[in-house]
Amino acid sequence: MKGFIIKEFLHIFRDLRTMLILFGMPVVQVLLFGFAITNEINHASIAILDQAKDETSMKITDKILSSGYFDLNAVLTHPDQIEAAFGKGEIKEVIVFEPGFGRKLEKEGKANLQIITDASDPNTANLLFNYTAGIVRDYSREMMENKKPPMQISIESTMMYNPELKGVFMFVPGTITILLMLVSAMMTSISIAREKELGTMEVLLVSPLKPFQIIVGKVLPYILLSFTNAVVILVLAFTVFGMPINGSLILLLLQSILFIVMALSMGIFISTVSQTQQQAMLLSMFVLMLPTILLSGFIFPIENMPLPLQILSNIMPSKWFIIIVKSIMIKGLGIGYVWKETLILVGMTLFFVGLSVKKFNIRLG
Amino acid sequence: MNHSAVILQNLSKSYKTVKALTEINVTINKGELFGFIGPDGAGKTTLFRILTTLLNPDTGTATIEGLNTVKDYKSIRNIVGYMPGRFSLYQDLTVEENLKFFASIYKTTIEENYHLISDIYKHIEPFKHRKAGKLSGGMKQKLALSCALIHKPEVLFLDEPTTGVDAVSRMEFWEMLKKLRSQGITILVSTPYMDEAALCDRVALMQNGHIMTIDTPDAIIGAFPVKIYTVRSNRMYHLLNELQTIPETEAVYRFGDVVHYLNHSETFDPMIITRHLDAIGHTEIVVKQAVPTIEDSFMLYMRKSDKFNIPGNDN
Amino acid sequence: MTTERPNVIEVKNLVKKFGNFVANDHLTFEVKQGEIFGFLGANGAGKTTAIKILCGLQSPTSGEIKVAGYDVYHQTNLIKRNIGYMSQKFSLYEDLTVSQNFEFYGGIYGLSRKQIKERTKYFLEKLELTGAANKILKEIPLGWKQKLAFSVAILHHPKIVFLDEPTGGVDPVTRRQFWEMIYEAANEGITVFVTTHYMDEAEYCERVSIMVDGRIEALDTPAMLKQKYGANSMNEVFIRLARAQSAEQ
Numbered sequence: 038m039k040g041f042i043i044k045e046f047l048h049i050f051r052d053l054r055t056m057l058i059l060f061g062m063p064v065v066q067v068l069l070f071g072f073a074i075t076n077e078i079n080h081a082s083i084a085i086l087d088q089a090k091d092e093t094s095m096k097i098t099d100k101i102l103s104s105g106y107f108d109l110n111a112v113l114t115h116p117d118q119i120e121a122a123f124g125k126g127e128i129k130e131v132i133v134f135e136p137g138f139g140r141k142l143e144k145e146g147k148a149n150l151q152i153i154t155d156a157s158d159p160n161t162a163n164l165l166f167n168y169t170a171g172i173v174r175d176y177s178r179e180m181m182e183n184k185k186p187p188m189q190i191s192i193e194s195t196m197m198y199n200p201e202l203k204g205v206f207m208f209v210p211g212t213i214t215i216l217l218m219l220v221s222a223m224m225t226s227i228s229i230a231r232e233k234e235l236g237t238m239e240v241l242l243v244s245p246l247k248p249f250q251i252i253v254g255k256v257l258p259y260i261l262l263s264f265t266n267a268v269v270i271l272v273l274a275f276t277v278f279g280m281p282i283n284g285s286l287i288l289l290l291l292q293s294i295l296f297i298v299m300a301l302s303m304g305i306f307i308s309t310v311s312q313t314q315q316q317a318m319l320l321s322m323f324v325l326m327l328p329t330i331l332l333s334g335f336i337f338p339i340e341n342m343p344l345p346l347q348i349l350s351n352i353m354p355s356k357w358f359i360i361i362v363k364s365i366m367i368k369g370l371g372i373g374y375v376w377k378e379t380l381i382l383v384g385m386t387l388f389f390v391g392l393s394v395k396k397f398n399i400r401l402g
Numbered sequence: 403m404n405h406s407a408v409i410l411q412n413l414s415k416s417y418k419t420v421k422a423l424t425e426i427n428v429t430i431n432k433g434e435l436f437g438f439i440g441p442d443g444a445g446k447t448t449l450f451r452i453l454t455t456l457l458n459p460d461t462g463t464a465t466i467e468g469l470n471t472v473k474d475y476k477s478i479r480n481i482v483g484y485m486p487g488r489f490s491l492y493q494d495l496t497v498e499e500n501l502k503f504f505a506s507i508y509k510t511t512i513e514e515n516y517h518l519i520s521d522i523y524k525h526i527e528p529f530k531h532r533k534a535g536k537l538s539g540g541m542k543q544k545l546a547l548s549c550a551l552i553h554k555p556e557v558l559f560l561d562e563p564t565t566g567v568d569a570v571s572r573m574e575f576w577e578m579l580k581k582l583r584s585q586g587i588t589i590l591v592s593t594p595y596m597d598e599a600a601l602c603d604r605v606a607l608m609q610n611g612h613i614m615t616i617d618t619p620d621a622i623i624g625a626f627p628v629k630i631y632t633v634r635s636n637r638m639y640h641l642l643n644e645l646q647t648i649p650e651t652e653a654v655y656r657f658g659d660v661v662h663y664l665n666h667s668e669t670f671d672p673m674i675i676t677r678h679l680d681a682i683g684h685t686e687i688v689v690k691q692a693v694p695t696i697e698d699s700f701m702l703y704m705r706k707s708d709k710f711n712i713p714g715n716d717n
Numbered sequence: 718m719t720t721e722r723p724n725v726i727e728v729k730n731l732v733k734k735f736g737n738f739v740a741n742d743h744l745t746f747e748v749k750q751g752e753i754f755g756f757l758g759a760n761g762a763g764k765t766t767a768i769k770i771l772c773g774l775q776s777p778t779s780g781e782i783k784v785a786g787y788d789v790y791h792q793t794n795l796i797k798r799n800i801g802y803m804s805q806k807f808s809l810y811e812d813l814t815v816s817q818n819f820e821f822y823g824g825i826y827g828l829s830r831k832q833i834k835e836r837t838k839y840f841l842e843k844l845e846l847t848g849a850a851n852k853i854l855k856e857i858p859l860g861w862k863q864k865l866a867f868s869v870a871i872l873h874h875p876k877i878v879f880l881d882e883p884t885g886g887v888d889p890v891t892r893r894q895f896w897e898m899i900y901e902a903a904n905e906g907i908t909v910f911v912t913t914h915y916m917d918e919a920e921y922c923e924r925v926s927i928m929v930d931g932r933i934e935a936l937d938t939p940a941m942l943k944q945k946y947g948a949n950s951m952n953e954v955f956i957r958l959a960r961a962q963s964a965e966q
Binding site: 040041044048051052237241242243244246399400401 | 487
């Protein structure tokens with residue numbers, strides 16, 4: 038067994054292509070997704086509807102505009118103009134101060150600020166909202182230091198076009214999912230198919246090795262590599278893009294391992310039905326990758342899909358994994374909230390492990 | 403308890419539409435160097451896969467050292483060594499890494515069984531840090547054999563170990579097999595090269611999924627029913643067609659730089675050949691009686707029965 | 718008679734290096750029109766590299782090489798149009814029918830539809846395979862396949878046909894029939910450049926070259942080679958030459 042694992046690592050480290058896919062891809066993908074989004078919020082066009090026009094509202098407006106993230110595109114005078122302003126397609130965000138904003142804050146200790154974003158591009162919308170809200174919170178903190186009675190600016194977020202903001206911050210959970218799937222399933226299926234192609238599988242089968250020993254020997258190195266990959270992505274997301282990990286990191290990593298094992302067993306299953314590396318590659322592409330990308334909710338919100346596809350999405354392990362990762366990372370929820378999804382994943386894992394051990398032939402053909 | 407290492411009884415195997423093996427019966431003795439001789443498509447690989455437990459036969463049984471290939475496949479896998487048709491090596495691993503790996507899956511080490519392979523491995527040991535993919539055909543073949551031997555198998559299966567390998571490497575390989583046999587290992591080897599049959603203790607000539615005959619090479623040659631004459635003349639190219647016209651000719655075919663002539667008349671006089679050729683203008687005619695080879699026998703069996711013949715071989 | 722035939726392959730000081738490794742070390746030889754030329758050598762002696770260069774698939778490091786009258790440095794397209802190629806490994810498409818294979822290769826070499834039809838008919842009749850025209854190649858026994866592959870390789874009547882171990886694994890009867898086809902092709906003026914591991918087949922060649930370690934160690938008719946090395950067969954000649962080399966190492 039030890040010899041087997043050593044050999045498998047040698048294969049991986051000797052093959053430049055594999056190494057590139059394994060370690061180049063996560064970095065490139067995360068950076069690509071990440072920067073595609075952050076570039077958007079430099080000089081984003083916004084409009085302001087200031088119904089108060091008092092000192093406080095002016096100060097906040099100045100602060101927002103001087104941050105460098107936003108360009109003032111239009112000054113609105115009436116709420117009816119908001120819809121039309123978005124309709125032109127230039128404006129990404131409208132900031133609305135309620136009438137008597139400064140006065141209310143002074144007297145009642147509370148005033149309302151509304152941030153309306155164009156959520157048809159949910160990632161950008163969310164980032165814009167967070168930036169604006171951050172600036173406003175900074176301002177209110179500064180004010181609080183001087184004033185005794187507590188004051189609060191309540192920020193109300195309104196999403197136009199995609200009010201529930203599906204897909205926000207999806208890029209990290211989605212990327213982790215796709216990459217784990219790719220590395221785990223595709224790589225194992227290809228590496229097993231390669232042994233078949235070379236004929237070495239015949240020799241392994243004729244040896245006293247048991248099927249599960251061959252499987253574990255093949256799979257263990259990839260578990261370690263995939264896990265390393267998941268960590269690399271998380272570190273990148275955290276350091277470069279400030280993606281929060283609000284929940285338990287340990288729970289997140291454990292869930293990743295669960296998903297990796299699931300993907301690996303799918304990979305073994307694929308290898309049992311393919312004879313060549315090329316077949317294994319194509320099967321992984323069409324059976325694993327495309328559904329993962331299209332049906333897991335990574336790119337297209339599941340709620341917007343036609344019913345048959347919504348039902349179909351339930352058998353995508355990646356859908357459940359994305360929900361788990363999102364819940365833990367963004368919402369900061371614990372196992373108590375994701376046990377159902379976890380259970381589904383465990384079930385799928387057992388199913389595929391069982392299937393692949395059973396399908397893994399002790400003989401040829 | 404008995405002297406048979408491998409026993410095959412009424413073994414048959416078909417793939418979808420093709421009958422790969424038909425009613426194979428062979429008994430191979432312990433310590434024997436046994437050859438399955440036949441072209442591609444004769445069924446050699448299918449037979450070896452059944453014997454190495456990789457395939458189950460449709461009907462019939464096969465036993466290795468008394469163990470049934472279907473029921474006792476696990477025990478068999480501990481005592482056999484197998485070298486599949488294409489040298490199954492990891493091309494991206496070095497010579498030493500390959501050998502180490504195959505030792506490890508049998509829970510042994512190179513050091514422990516070095517004496518078994520030293521004769522073969524010493525040829526490639528100087529290149530032990532070279533990747534297997536960068537070796538020449540002959541060296542790959544030696545490495546693959548070392549890998550198949552490293553766990554001290556009782557029965558060794560070599561499926562076409564000399565295919566695509568040059569004549570020198572082939573000769574060296576057979577010298578190695580002879581040494582191994584003297585260590586008591588039973589060796590089953592398949593090959594499409596007829597001349598290699600002479601190097602086996604016994605051979606089975608295979609064609610189209612059938613065994614045409616089983617015997618020692620000498621006995622097969624001794625059983626050759628007619629005399630073979632080698633013929634040479636100044637017009638080699640025309641010889642084939644022009645010899646056909648001699649009455650009761652059984653076969654005429656090219657054989658190396660001469661033509662082999664067979665006649666089934668019991669009273670045939672080779673002077674007839676000389677006179678016949680002389681009459682139609684050949685000169686430098688040389689006719690000699692020759693010792694038949696396994697290749698002559700093989701073609702004889704192919705002529706004898708249609709079932710050994712693929713359609714289109716109309717001789 | 719031999720002297721009247723023009724050279725179709727002329728190789729002068731062919732050198733091919735891969736880094737420091739010399740695969741072909743100053744090869745010099747000619748092959749005449751309609752000649753059956755045996756190109757022998759141990760595994761790794763450099764045969765494959767030389768064949769690739771002659772077929773215009775790889776350029777040499779240095780040397781003057783002309784194939785079918787064209788220069789291997791600049792006129793590879795013209796060379797490819799004038800040669801045929803067949804090997805044991807790559808020959809025909811397994812999932813196409815016999816006649817589809819003929820059509821495909823005929824098309825590649827720019828034969829007209831009529832020509833393809835005529836020549837397909839001619840070859841299938843010659844092989845007595847007319848009934849199998851619409852069979853998928855997979856279903857055809859190996860021996861036939863090799864004969865078909867050879868027919869396809871000379872479908873466009875090339876000046877030279879390169880055969881890379883064409884008879885590997887083929888039964889002795891079919892092997893001889895294959896060589897009859899080779900003789901016929903040569904009789905029609907097609908030069909046959911053939912490699913083989915069967916030493917009896919080396920005897921069938923008009924001239925044989927034996928490569929050892931990137932160099933041509935011997936080149937002559939089989940009869941002369943046997944005489945020169947005092948050997949009874951080409952197998953002995955080959956083993957003597959290749960063995961001497963491995964002993965040197």
